[in-house]
Amino acid sequence: MAMTSKRFFSADEIESLQQGEVMDPMAHALRAPMAQLLLVTRDVPPGDSLCVRSTSLCPLTWKPYSQSINIPLDDERVVRNLSAPGAECVLAEPTRDQLRELAICGQRAPEGVCEADIARLQLCKSLYVDVPSIADCPINLECVVDHVERYHTHLIAFTRVVGASIDDRYLFSEREEIISVFPPNLVDDVLDANGHLRRRVSLLRDIIPCPTFPYAQKAGWGNDFNAWMCELRDEGYISGAECELVLAWRKRWDDLFMDAASPERAALKARLTEVSRLIVQGRWGKLHDYLREA
Amino acid sequence: MGRLYYGSDELLGQPAFPGVQDPTLVYYHFRPARPANLLVTRDPDSGELNLAAGTFGPLTDHPYTICLHLHSSPHSALSLSAVGAECVVALPGRDLIRETWIPALPLPRGIFEAEVAELSLLDSQVVSVPGIAECPVNLECVVEFVRDLYGRATAVFLKVVAASIDEEMLTRDRAGQIGHYPTYEVDDATNIWGGSIERLGVNGELLECPGFPAGAKRGFNSDMTAWVADLRQEGYLSEAEGAALSGWIEELSSAAGRNPALRERVTRALASAAWEEWDDLHAQLSGE
Numbered sequence: 001m002a003m004t005s006k007r008f009f010s011a012d013e014i015e016s017l018q019q020g021e022v023m024d025p026m027a028h029a030l031r032a033p034m035a036q037l038l039l040v041t042r043d044v045p046p047g048d049s050l051c052v053r054s055t056s057l058c059p060l061t062w063k064p065y066s067q068s069i070n071i072p073l074d075d076e077r078v079v080r081n082l083s084a085p086g087a088e089c090v091l092a093e094p095t096r097d098q099l100r101e102l103a104i105c106g107q108r109a110p111e112g113v114c115e116a117d118i119a120r121l122q123l124c125k126s127l128y129v130d131v132p133s134i135a136d137c138p139i140n141l142e143c144v145v146d147h148v149e150r151y152h153t154h155l156i157a158f159t160r161v162v163g164a165s166i167d168d169r170y171l172f173s174e175r176e177e178i179i180s181v182f183p184p185n186l187v188d189d190v191l192d193a194n195g196h197l198r199r200r201v202s203l204l205r206d207i208i209p210c211p212t213f214p215y216a217q218k219a220g221w222g223n224d225f226n227a228w229m230c231e232l233r234d235e236g237y238i239s240g241a242e243c244e245l246v247l248a249w250r251k252r253w254d255d256l257f258m259d260a261a262s263p264e265r266a267a268l269k270a271r272l273t274e275v276s277r278l279i280v281q282g283r284w285g286k287l288h289d290y291l292r293e294a
Numbered sequence: 295m296g297r298l299y300y301g302s303d304e305l306l307g308q309p310a311f312p313g314v315q316d317p318t319l320v321y322y323h324f325r326p327a328r329p330a331n332l333l334v335t336r337d338p339d340s341g342e343l344n345l346a347a348g349t350f351g352p353l354t355d356h357p358y359t360i361c362l363h364l365h366s367s368p369h370s371a372l373s374l375s376a377v378g379a380e381c382v383v384a385l386p387g388r389d390l391i392r393e394t395w396i397p398a399l400p401l402p403r404g405i406f407e408a409e410v411a412e413l414s415l416l417d418s419q420v421v422s423v424p425g426i427a428e429c430p431v432n433l434e435c436v437v438e439f440v441r442d443l444y445g446r447a448t449a450v451f452l453k454v455v456a457a458s459i460d461e462e463m464l465t466r467d468r469a470g471q472i473g474h475y476p477t478y479e480v481d482d483a484t485n486i487w488g489g490s491i492e493r494l495g496v497n498g499e500l501l502e503c504p505g506f507p508a509g510a511k512r513g514f515n516s517d518m519t520a521w522v523a524d525l526r527q528e529g530y531l532s533e534a535e536g537a538a539l540s541g542w543i544e545e546l547s548s549a550a551g552r553n554p555a556l557r558e559r560v561t562r563a564l565a566s567a568a569w570e571e572w573d574d575l576h577a578q579l580s581g582e
Contacts, residue, residue, distance in 0.1 A: 006458040030457050032329035032476045034352045058351020058361045059328045061447045103503040104568045106514035110543045112557050118565045127299045152354040164324050165297045183326050197513030198505035205498030210395035212485045220490030225400045276410040
C-alpha cells in the first residue's frame, strides 16, 4: 500500500484549531462524525416540565446495553436533570427529515419550556421509565442514569437501557435503508453565506461486509484460535498434520509467553505471525510450503 | 403507525418478529452505527505491541478527548487500565475493511495483529506507541480516566496529545473525507454456518440543518434568549416585539412567572419563530 505524507499536530496546535466560533476544518478532519440523538430528561425539581436536547452518544456495553452521553457543564438544566438521584432519560433517534427539530433541540429553551414543544415533536408514554419518548422518532431508548462524571468541560452520564421501542414502519426495513434514514451523524459546523453557524450532518451508506471463514472462525466473533485451526482442517484448508503442528506451536508459545528473552519464543512468534498472515491473506499455497519447510 | 416495546432482556435476546427472516435485523435497529477504530497499545507484561479493533465516542473538545470501551478480557484492556498509559487510536478508511477485521480475530496474545494484516507502523510524535500509517488519521492518546462497566468492560477516557492526518485528506472537501473515513460498525450479517459477518459502512451525503433565522446565529448550544436578540437585530422582530418576547421569557424565570399560560405563550411564540411562521408570530406579539 502506497504511503502518503502526513501532517502532524501537537496538542497545542490541535487546541488552536478549535478556538473561535467555528472550528478549523482540519480540527473536524481529526474527528469522526458521531450519531446525534435527542435526549429527553425531566426537569428537577420535580414538575411537569421536560427538557429535550440534541446530543451525541458513545456506545459502552451490550450486556447490559449502555452508553455515555456528554453534556456541556454550562448546560445547567440538563446537568441538573441527569445528576439527580435515580435520574431517568430517553434517547430518541431522529431521522434525516427531522433536521429542523434537531437544530431546535440543539438550543436551550427558557427554564420550564420544553424544546420538543417548540420543535412540535409529539411525545408518548414510555413503558420502562417515567420520562416520555418522542413518538416522531423511529427508535427510543429508555434509560436510567447509573453514574455521572465531571470531566473537563462536560458532564459524562453513564446510562443503561432498560427498555426501548421502535416504530413498526421500520421493522421490515433492510439495514441499508435504515442507516440512510437514521440517526444523522454530526459532521461539523460551518458558516453559511450570511456568516451564521449551521450544523452539518450525514447519514451512512455503502455497507461493506468483513471477511468470513476461512478468514475468521465460522462463528465470526470467535475467540478461540485453536478452534479456528480445527475448522480449517475440517474444511480441508489445512491438513491434519498441519493443524497439529500449528496447535503445538500455539501451546509452546503460551508456555513461553512470559519468557521474553527466550530465542525459542521469538522463533515461535515469527512462525505464528507468518501462519496467521498467510491464512488471513488467503495465500494457501505459500502456507502449505511454509508449514512443510518448518 | 404503532410502536413495539422491548424490555432490556428482550432486546438482548435478539427479538424475532414474524416475517423477519434474519433474527439480528430488528436487534440492530436499536444500535446506532458507531465509528470504528484501530487501537495500538503495548502489552503491560511483555512490552510487545498489540492491535485491537473497536469503536469510540466523543467526550470533550477542550481538550480533545474521546472514550473507548474495552471488554475486560482482551489485552488492550490490560494495557490501558492505568491512568497515564499511552496508545494510538487510528481511524481506518474504507480501503481497510479486511485490515479492520483482522484485529478482531482470535490470534494468540503477543502476536502483533498489524503484522498479520500487513499494516505499516507510523512513528508517533509524543507517545511511545506507534500509529498505523495506512490509516488517514492517527490520534496519539494518554489515559486520563478508567471506569469498570458492570464487571464486563472498561470505559477509558483518552486525551489526544498529538495527531496526524494524511496530507491527501486535507485536499478533499468534507464530503470527500467522510466518504472515506472512518468506517462504522453497522451490524452483523449471518454466514452459512450461522455465524456473524461484521459489516462496516461509511458516511454518504452531507446535509445542512437549518440555521438563523430558525435558530440563533451562533447555532447549537445557544440560549434562545440570544436567538430572540438576533431576530430583533436582523429585523425579523420589531424592537417592541423583541422586547415583548424577551419580557415574557424573563418573567418565566421568576417564581411568579412559572404559570402554565405564560409558558404556553412563550412556547407558541418560539415555535412560530423556529418554523419561520412570521405572520403568526407577529400576530401573537402584536397584542402586547
